[in-house]
Amino acid sequence: MTKVLIIGSGISGLTCAIECASRGISTILVSPFPSERAQSVLAAGGINAVLRTDNGDSIEQHIKDTLNGGCNIAGVKAVTGLCSEAPDIVRWLEGLGTVFSRDKESKIMQRPFGGQTYPRTCFAGTSTGKQIVTALVMETRRYEGKGLIERRFWTDFYGALIKDKTCYGALLYNEATRTLESVTADAVVIATGGQNRMFSKTTGSTQCDGYAAGKLFEQGVELKNLEFIQYHPTAIETDRKNMLISEAARGEGGRLYYEDGGKRVYFMEDKFGEKGNLMPRDVVSKTMYETGRDIYLDVSFLGKAQILDRIPEVYDLCMKYRGLDITRESIPVKPSVHFFMGGIAVGLNHMTNISNLYAVGECASIYHGANRLGGNSLLAAVYSGRTAAKDIASRKVEQEPSDWSEFASREQGRLEAIREAEGAVFSVHIKNMLRENITGSLGIVRSEKEIDKSIEVLDHLIDVETSGMVRYDSSELEYFNYSLGGILKLGKAMLVCARSRCESRGAHLRSDYPEREESFKKATIISYDEGEFNTRLVGEDAYEG
Ligand SMILES: Cc1cc2nc3c(=O)[nH]c(=O)nc-3n(C[C@H](O)[C@H](O)[C@H](O)COP(=O)(O)OP(=O)(O)OC[C@H]3O[C@@H](n4cnc5c(N)ncnc54)[C@H](O)[C@@H]3O)c2cc1C
Structure with missing residues (x-):
């Protein structure tokens, strides 16, 4: 039997867990907090699907609106899959107990949202996310009862177990015992949400701190379109x-x-x-x-x-x-900074460039191009969770058992040394500088001059971190606190992507390049290799990891 480890228990992680368990796959679902505290519960407005066509709406129109809203750099195949499955997703969520608001004729109500040709946002009052999470948690518990899902709270992702471009599991940090444990799995799914905490203030949850994406980037996982950061009006x-x-x-x-x-x-x-x-x-x-x-x-x-x-x-x-x-x-x-179109690069099956490592939900970048339409991200969270689960089930991956205990104890030793280090610079100070710089240079409108200044600061912070001058501040309220390397590199990667896109498109506006350029009608991929940040452009649906 295949064993899957899912990191993050918001809407995308929960959906993926349910879809894996429903196929008989043994699933572990980890997060620092219960799902009821994930950012997903903040979603108020609704989820998009074409439920009626008598007003002229169609799935083709939903696809067109999504591609146009994203300024035509999302893949047509990806968006077609997303929009085509939307009606079934809403019915599925309703079947699990999501109470969508209904009109006098008992039809699910749909309101207009930005960039839509027809009203197609289904909602549950103004607590759509909460309602969906509640329904998914109930379903997860059903599979927990059958022994197919194990939920672990107060548990954080520390890093992936990667060898020869293949993922074998993850190192998990137990907050109660303050220890690391290696958990092997046939597939690992990252569902850790956006990168809100890279900025000083956003509308999102502080749990979405970019740690997982940053750590994976350090470990060789490619990221995509980091320059596209949605400012909600x-x-x-x-x-x-x-x-x-x-x-x-x-x-x-x-x-x-x-x-x-x-x-x-x-x-x-x-x-x-x-x-x-x-x-x-x-x-x-x-x-x-x-x-x-x-x-x-x-x-x-x-x-x-x-x-x-x-x-x-x-x-x-x-x-x-x-x-x-x-x-x-x-x-x-x-x-205000609100949503991240960019994140972990995935192919149509949601696998990253590392075999057996998947990413779903807001931490993955695939459907929204340069600008996400409201109501499409709850949809993408569910659709991506389903898609990854289907792929895992169809591939029937079963890896040879591997022993990572020595690696885990080495990392545990490193962690303890970091924890005890009496460096001169407090971690909280470095995080604040990171956030101030990202906030200052990745505003609604950016320029090379501002970005370059921030890159210089981040290079300095990266040097401070690697030279062991950091003192970790255990009073900080953030759950996993003992590594800054990943988020600093993620911050620099965001700046490098923004610098490399010499045009204005969607949520990326450059005062020094105010026009949209045909040559940039592509996605930005960024990778990290021994200190080098390398970018390249790829065409629609071309990314295969
Ligand atoms: C205020 C607000 C309103 C919104 N309204 C809407 C809306 O109406 N419609 C819409 O479509 N979209 C909306 N969105 C966006 C949408 O809510 C999110 O894109 C979506 O819920 C993301 O789901 P997710 O499963 O990817 O991530 P999340 O719900 O963010 O879940 C991430 C999970 O990962 C866990 N995690 C994070 N880091 C780690 C780690 N290191 N180790 C282990 N676990 C970790 C977290 O604890 C959490 O369980 C809104 C967003 C906000 C902020």
Whole structure:
């Protein structure tokens, strides 16, 4: 029987575990926290699928919208698979117990989201992610009862067991015992979410710290399209993070404006017409940035009843963090880092360039090109989990047993030395510098000059880390805290990718290269080899690991 190790228990990891277990595959699912605390539960707006065609919508149109929204660099085959399976995915989730909102005729309601030709975002109030996670956890427990899934919490990914470009399992860090354990498996699936914590403030979870992607990059795993970082147009800033005002607020009719001499200017509608407020996120954020004004979102005209019925979480959030009553007042909003189109490079079957190592969900880069459409990432999380599981089952991989205990005890020794080291520079200081630099140079608009300055700082931080000058700060609240090498290299890789794309496309806007260039209608692949960061461009659907 095949044994699979899945790292990360958000929507993509849970789906992959269920799909593996349903095929009789023995599955271990690990994460530092239970699924109920994964970023997936924050998803408010909904999940996309074409459920009706009587309004003119079609799967072909969903494919077209997704490719156009991503500025035509996502693969046609990948996106076709994603959109074609969407209706079945929504029905499957409903069958597992996700309670989607329904209309008077008992049909699943669908609201318009940015970049869609027809309304196709299915939602469960404004807690779609929570509802989906709850349903998937229940199903996971069923397989746990049958002995097919083992869930391990308070357990972190430390690194993969890789030899000759093949993955044999992973080293896991047990937070309670503070020890490393080597766990072998026929296939390993990385489902660790985006790289939010590489920035000072985002709308996402601090669990999405980029550690796994960075560590794997150090270990020879290729990454892709790291320059494409989605700024969601509507967030409100608080002390520690940016709180998302879901696109559902604009889907329900919310209007963006700024004030000029006491008069409201509905700049998105003026520039793009009736659907202006629901242009793709890259377009809205860019246009907001270009106004140079304070921007407001008005939903008050919808009336209290509709606001409380359709976007209650937006109401609660504004009341809680700003004391703002959105049934009467406008919301001051600004763009915030939100989603990562880039991540671990995978082929159509979700395998990386390392045999038997897969990546799914937001940590993988394949469907969203240069800009993701709202509602497509929950879909991609489920679809990618399913796709990887199907591939693992069809390949019937069964590896020869291998012994990694010596490697594990060597790494344990290294970890203890790191923990005890009394270097002069606190780890928290290095992380803050990393975040400040990434935030400062990978804003909505970037330039070579700013990127180069940050690369210089990161090169220095990498030197500090490798020369053993770091003192690890155990008071930090982050769960796995004893390695900075990976995230520093991931940070540099993000900058190198952004520097190498000498054009403006989707969420990557360069002040020094403002035009879109045909020669860059490709994905950026970056690899790390003995200190060298190497980039290359690959064509649509061409990546096979
Ligand atoms: C506020 C907000 C609202 C959103 N709304 C929507 C929406 O309405 N529609 C939509 O389509 N998308 C939305 N998104 C995006 C969507 O929620 C995510 O892309 C998706 O849920 C990602 O799922 P995932 O399984 O890939 O990762 P996550 O849900 O982020 O799960 C990652 C898992 O990996 C674990 N992990 C991380 N690092 C390690 C490690 N080192 N070792 C072990 N485990 C680790 C975490 O603990 C967690 O269990 C939203 C995002 C945010 C932030």
